[in-house]
Amino acid sequence: QVQLKESGPGLVQPSQTLSLTCTVSGFSLTSNSVHWVRQPPGKGLEWVGAIWSGGSTDYNSALKSRLSISRDTSKSQVFLKMNSLQTEDTAIYFCLGAAYWGQGVMVTVSS
């Protein structure tokens, strides 16, 4: 059974760094890509980035200067790090892989 679960801080201060973890089960990170998608409150979906089965990455053009995605295949975990956070980064952050989505984690950027 495929499952993905996001975890991380619910509140981040402006200019600080966001660190999120996506823990997966039911599939292998070396055979499937994992993507991050975010959704600001009341708005649509925005693709953030992905790490491919071979370990390479792709990022949203507008975010790539602040973004890093990595993984630990031994722990079946994918990590998202985004620096210089602003209020516009407030959103639900989802991870998805093998056609399934996690439940999402709400991140609020506020002092």
Place this chain on the structure above:
Amino acid sequence: DVVLTQTPSTLSATIGQSVSISCRSSQSLLDSAGNTYLYWYLQRPGQSPQLLIYLVSNLGSGVPNRFSGSGSGTDFTLKISGVEAEDLGVYYCMQATHAPFTFGSGTKLEIK
């Protein structure tokens, strides 16, 4: 980046009515290997999105066959043949042919 334009932005339907949603891409989604990475997702209120259609016209696991996808190149359509109450929510198309991947702006389906 590829821009996906979804229309309409809002759709109101009665139970049993058939409806269609359009997704138009700013460039062809056909890749050099002959694949078209166009997906459709439904996000019900308060839930994560779920996969409906992959590779233009393939039904996701457990998805009712009243949903169908069609299209090629830059023009794609999601059709619901006989709307049911559980179909309410926001529908998104997404392209995964050209990195960075992109979503359409969404179509909200309301039940009359």
